Amino acid sequence: MKSKMKDKITVTGFLLIPVILLILFSYYPLYKLFQISLSNWNGMSPDIKIIGFDNYKEVLSGKEYLSSIWNNMAYVITAIVQQFVGLFLAILLDSNLKLKKTFRAIIFMPYIINGVAVAFMFNYMYDFTNSPINMILKVIGLEEHVIRFISLDYSSNFALSFISFWKYVGFTMVIFLAALQSISREVYEAARVDGAGFFSLIRHITFPNIKNMFQISILLSINGSLQAYLEPFVITKGGPNGRTATVIVKSLELAFQYNKFGKAAALGVILLFIILAIVVIQRTFLKESDK
Amino acid sequence: MMNMRIIPIRKNKNSVSSENTSTFTISNPIGKFFCYLLIAFLILLVFAPLAIILNISLKENSEYMAKGVYALPENIFNFSNFINAYKLGGFGEGFMNTFLLVFFSVPIAIVFGTMVAYALGRFDFKLKKLLFAAFLFPTFVPTMTVTIATFTLIKNLGLYNSFLAGIILYIGTDIMQIYIFLQFINQIPIALDESARIDGASRLKIYYSIILPQLKPAIATTVILKLLGIYNDFFTPYMYMPKIKTAATSLNTFAGDRMADWPLMSAAIILIAIPTILIYIFLQNYIISGVTDGAVK
Numbered sequence: 001m002k003s004k005m006k007d008k009i010t011v012t013g014f015l016l017i018p019v020i021l022l023i024l025f026s027y028y029p030l031y032k033l034f035q036i037s038l039s040n041w042n043g044m045s046p047d048i049k050i051i052g053f054d055n056y057k058e059v060l061s062g063k064e065y066l067s068s069i070w071n072n073m074a075y076v077i078t079a080i081v082q083q084f085v086g087l088f089l090a091i092l093l094d095s096n097l098k099l100k101k102t103f104r105a106i107i108f109m110p111y112i113i114n115g116v117a118v119a120f121m122f123n124y125m126y127d128f129t130n131s132p133i134n135m136i137l138k139v140i141g142l143e144e145h146v147i148r149f150i151s152l153d154y155s156s157n158f159a160l161s162f163i164s165f166w167k168y169v170g171f172t173m174v175i176f177l178a179a180l181q182s183i184s185r186e187v188y189e190a191a192r193v194d195g196a197g198f199f200s201l202i203r204h205i206t207f208p209n210i211k212n213m214f215q216i217s218i219l220l221s222i223n224g225s226l227q228a229y230l231e232p233f234v235i236t237k238g239g240p241n242g243r244t245a246t247v248i249v250k251s252l253e254l255a256f257q258y259n260k261f262g263k264a265a266a267l268g269v270i271l272l273f274i275i276l277a278i279v280v281i282q283r284t285f286l287k288e289s290d291k
Numbered sequence: 292m293m294n295m296r297i298i299p300i301r302k303n304k305n306s307v308s309s310e311n312t313s314t315f316t317i318s319n320p321i322g323k324f325f326c327y328l329l330i331a332f333l334i335l336l337v338f339a340p341l342a343i344i345l346n347i348s349l350k351e352n353s354e355y356m357a358k359g360v361y362a363l364p365e366n367i368f369n370f371s372n373f374i375n376a377y378k379l380g381g382f383g384e385g386f387m388n389t390f391l392l393v394f395f396s397v398p399i400a401i402v403f404g405t406m407v408a409y410a411l412g413r414f415d416f417k418l419k420k421l422l423f424a425a426f427l428f429p430t431f432v433p434t435m436t437v438t439i440a441t442f443t444l445i446k447n448l449g450l451y452n453s454f455l456a457g458i459i460l461y462i463g464t465d466i467m468q469i470y471i472f473l474q475f476i477n478q479i480p481i482a483l484d485e486s487a488r489i490d491g492a493s494r495l496k497i498y499y500s501i502i503l504p505q506l507k508p509a510i511a512t513t514v515i516l517k518l519l520g521i522y523n524d525f526f527t528p529y530m531y532m533p534k535i536k537t538a539a540t541s542l543n544t545f546a547g548d549r550m551a552d553w554p555l556m557s558a559a560i561i562l563i564a565i566p567t568i569l570i571y572i573f574l575q576n577y578i579i580s581g582v583t584d585g586a587v588k
Contacts, residue, residue, distance in 0.1 A: 007414055010494040014410040015422070018403045018464045025441070025463055026429040032440035043443075089333070092326055095315035103330050105575050106337055112571045112578065114523045116542045117564040121340050124553055132343050132360045166336070171582065178583040180314055188314060198315065227435040230525060234546065248435045255439050265439045272436040279431050 033272075037265035043255060055266035064242055065267060068250035074157035075225035075246065078165050083218050085165075086172025087210075091202070093173070094180045104177065108170035115167070119234035122163045126150055126235065150236055156244050160231040164224070172217055179213035180206065215286050219279065226275055247271045341564075348372050348557035355554050372558035376545075380559055385541030389522055391454065392537065396461035397517045401510055403464050408472035409498050413484065426466045438530065445531050456531040461521055468513055471584055475509045476502060512581035515574055519567055538563055 037055055039048045059065045089107065093100045110118065125131055126149035134146040149159040187205055196204070229248040232238055238245030238253060245253070247267060255264035317323045347355055349364035351371070377383065407426070411419060434441075441460075450456040479502065487497050503510075525539040533540070542563045545556055571578060 006494060008416070011410045011414050011416055014406040014498075018407050019422070019425075021403075021459070021463055022425065022429070025444070025460065026432070029437045029440035029444055030432060032443060033437050036439060036443065091315060092330070094313055095317050095326075096313045097317065097323070097326060097330070100313070103334065105579075106334055108575075108579060109568070109571060110337060111582075112519055112523075112567045113564045114525075114539055114542070114567065116525045116539050117560045120542065120545070120556060120560050121344055124344070124556065125340055130360075130553060135360050166340075174579055174583055183314070185314070201315075223433055227433050229435060234543070248438075251436075252438065255442075261439055261443075268436040268439055272432065275433050275436070276431060 033265050033268055036261055037269045039262045041261045042259040043261040044259070051262070055262045056270070059263060059266050059270060064245075065250060067242065068245045068247045068267075071154075071157050071244060072226060072228060072246045074154070075161040075164065075228040076222055078158065078161035079221035079225035080218065082165050082169050082172050082221055083214065086169055086217070087176045087214070089169070089173040090176035090180055091206070094177060104170075104174070108174055110167045111171045113167070115230050116234060118167055119163060119231050122166075122231070123235045126159055150240075150244070152240055152243060154243075156236070160235060160244060161225070161228065163231045164228065168221070168224070172221065175213060175217045175220075176210065179210040183209045212286065215282055219282055222278060223275055226271060344557040344560055347554050348561055350554050352552050352554050372554050373562060376555055376559035376562055379555075380541045380544050380562075381536055382538070382541055382559075382562055385536045385538045388454075388528075388535050389538040392457050392461065392528075393518050393521050395454075396458045396521065397514055399458075400462045400464070400468070400517060401513060403462060404468040404513065405472055405503060405506055405510070406498070407464055408469050408476055409502050411469065412473050412476040413481075413502075426464065426469060430466050435526075442530060450531070452532050452534045454532065454535060457527055457535070457537075460527055460531065461517070471509050471513065471581075472506055474584075475506050479505045512577050512584070515570070515577050516581050519570065519578070522567060538566075 035048060035050075038050050038052060040051050040054075041048045093104050093107075097103070125133060128134070128146075128148055128150075131147070131149070137143070137146050150156045183205065188201060191201055191205055227248055228246045229252075232244045232246055232249050236244040238249045242250075248271070251264045251267040251271075254260045254267065317326060343360060346364065347360060349367055349369050349372070350358075351369070354365060411423065445451050445456050445460075450459065483501050484497050487501060492500070522538055524537075525543065528535060528537040528540045529543070536544075542559055545559050
């Protein structure tokens, strides 16, 4: 048999099953999602009847759906803050401080702890009567200032998004550390010889060199924050009165509690487009700044 | 027949943990002091919740009610909460099922991932670019947004509430893995493949006797990350196989009424958190460099 033929057989054989799985579990659901979003399917009837864009109209004009997007913004803001804290920590722990490797390892640790365990842990921290934080406030005489972490206020969303900050800030730091360490030491040395101070080094060497990584990191974090689900699911179930329901919480509630799969899918598609739009904007921005 | 020497591959030189030099120098002693202070605060932020949880997990509920959060436990060897949590949560079953999911899906994922990387890294063919893009695109499609459709698919395939649902969803090849493997494959000299071919080795043989052994470090990293991912994943089992309790979903059985028993709850949290913390203590270098390699590429 010719070598070319053998190559072909090998490539086909090696790629066949992974590609089938890819199509079946990555691409087909995408098609299915669009199809369901255009229907009033209840999740059970055998055929899916297309009704057009009604679901989108209802979702985009319904206050409860828009408020879930609004609730989700708290997570996005937290994700952006997380970038700056992560970068700051990376710079701090790429300096001459002692024990910095141990510090890095500790700050990264929450990343590997089970998310449900973390959410339960914070559920205790946020419990109004039992909160260890409020206990301290009471002891030091700030009884009137005890915190109602989960309330009717919008701040509840920040309390919940802080949990993912706690879990992922070390991850962001580690990504930036990798970026910082890929910059050659000589560049810094040369600048130092020229008399550049700390802030000048950061501005003229560090920032331009980690720009791409910054884009990747912020994309990963925003992507994750828009899909926030576990914290509200475990701690508030989206309550009180939908005030902490994120888009995913709302979507799953629509599907599995009210059998409105069509509307749930439409909400999914809208979120998908928001995320894809962010990706596209970033990519073009990234390309432009490279020129 | 193949007595060729395998050239060892250096570990990725950018990995965070292997670096020991510093980029920045803080010389001002006051500045340095505040830096340490800030880091101390952050370390406290990481450890305080864990320490509080550990502290109350060793107390009887009555003891907790009487003495509060911060009093040290009367008997630090009081593991009754752990025993009760283990039984009530059905953690034995949960750990076993998680183990089975890992046992079946991780090896398959590794085989598929390395095969795809081998095909894309060593052969030229027409649709190569398209395939690359095809594997890349799903990374931009957030999995949670497609849940409704994936759920429908799993139901229609008759996989709902079966082990196979979890296994199939976990073996999916993602581009991060492919990139990590490709990086290593590109470092293996093609001359090795060619001389093996002249010796009459088939492509399959080259894959498992030349390529796979060289991928060992990448495979080790992927195994650890996959294992952590599956162990920590709550959503997949909760959504697609709710009747099969895993480590994460068995912890969730404590939601609701039992939440009033905080010591018991804390013990349950620790039981689920401990295994990955132990893995992290021993394998942190692999984990940190794996996580960064995946994100950077």
